Amino acid sequence: MGRVGRRQRLVVVGGDAAGMSAASQARRLKGVDDLEIVAFERGGFSSYSACGIPYWVGGDVEGPDRLVARTPQEHRARDIDLRLRTEVTELDLDGRRVRARDLDSGEEQWTGFDRLVLATGARPVRPPLPGIDAPGVHGVQTLGDGQALLDTLAATPGRRAVVVGAGYIGVEMAEALLKRGYEVTVLNRGEQPMATLDPDMGRLVHTAMEGMGIDVVAGAGVTAIRTGADGRVRAVEAGDATYPADVVVLGIGVEPETSLARAAGLPLGVYGGLLTDLSMRVRGHEDVWAGGDCVEVLDLVSGRERHVPLGTHANKHGQVIGANVGGGYGTFPGVVGTAVSKVCSLEIARTGLRERDAREVGLRYVAVTVESTSRAGYYPDAAPMTVKMLAELRTGRLLGTQIVGREGAGKRVDIAAVALTAGMTVEQVAALDLGYAPPFSPVWDPVQVAARKAVAAVREAG
Structure with a gap:
């Protein structure tokens, strides 16, 4: 039941990507007269890129202000009551309230909610x-x-x-x-x-x-x-x-920060993350949503729940939550496990299943590895890369791709990510109409070279 005679109140626990994306989207859809938004963040920053911290430490980018996408002042200017250095210490779901402590003064108080968003993130192991x-x-x-x-x-x-x-x-x-x-x-x-x-x-x-x-x-x-x-x-x-x-x-590594949720009896998965439906609503709880690094999501390839702590997902979760809280509609269907990173000049990328993952879910597969280059071999600065691809036996369905190489290697994984999401076979991947010119790729893109080899391996396996 909502609060009679007053605005509905949305309480957000966690002031980074998922939480503040949810708050901002809900504010876009609901006016100040219809929805009050209170957000609690135990740190001193909001809406920042944690992914950028290694590059700040390494001197590639300035920080910390350059890593902040939206300042607390900007959120408050949009009538979002963002309270920094304030830690939520207890969820009272029956009483529809949260208890929060000001980390500077030590003062504690209860705040009631009509709708609750949990975006408590992850903690380093x-x-x-x-x-x-x-x-x-x-x-x-x-x-x-x-x-x-x-x-x-x-x-x-x-x-x-x-x-x-x-x-x-x-x-x-x-x-x-x-x-x-x-x-x-x-x-x-x-x-x-x-x-x-x-x-x-x-x-x-x-x-x-x-x-x-x-x-x-x-x-x-x-x-x-x-x-x-x-x-x-x-x-x-x-x-x-x-x-x-x-x-x-x-x-x-990190693990979901779900101590508040666990104490409140909310449903958690095998990795300790909150379990939600497609709308990011916590299962079995009508007015409680969760997103970001504190949740588990559906792996579209294996069909199992996974914990995938990435800022890209957190922002999408927040958009979906904010749309649903604000009276619109949105869903988050799942992930294929795409990630890319680098160490100095080496680019590292992966999407879908590893061999171990495929075995664990009972899939039979072929695995192939090819060596190629980022550009036509005769073009200056063509860099080597290695592509590994997994395909399901009999069906030829793409199961996963891994890429290690120099400049121009990492983002090629997006080809495979789209193919995985669409449920494509390696034969279909090999036939894709990709862009070509010598400065950008060989005539056969490295991902398609791997796909062709996978097609042959599937056929050979019968």
């Missing part, structure tokens, strides 16, 4: 290791985290950095620290960096990073972080080895 909270050990998730790391780099005379983890955050931070003049060691528990790739493609990343001067150690499960007499980090222990460190960056 921080294993309970000795010394994990020592000065000089940094997670990198918010603009505040980025500034804290830069402050440490400015105040630390030593030039040895250890990055724990070799996923997207780990390799991007390794590049940033290398650009800052640090000797960089990356400790990775897995066989190869970039576990979102198959090991044979991850091996290409490993070799390239070593060639850039980054020491990548595989099978290195960190057991402790050692500190000096001043309490600051001095080394990282992994197995029987010790790696000196003046600064440590945790790039182990």
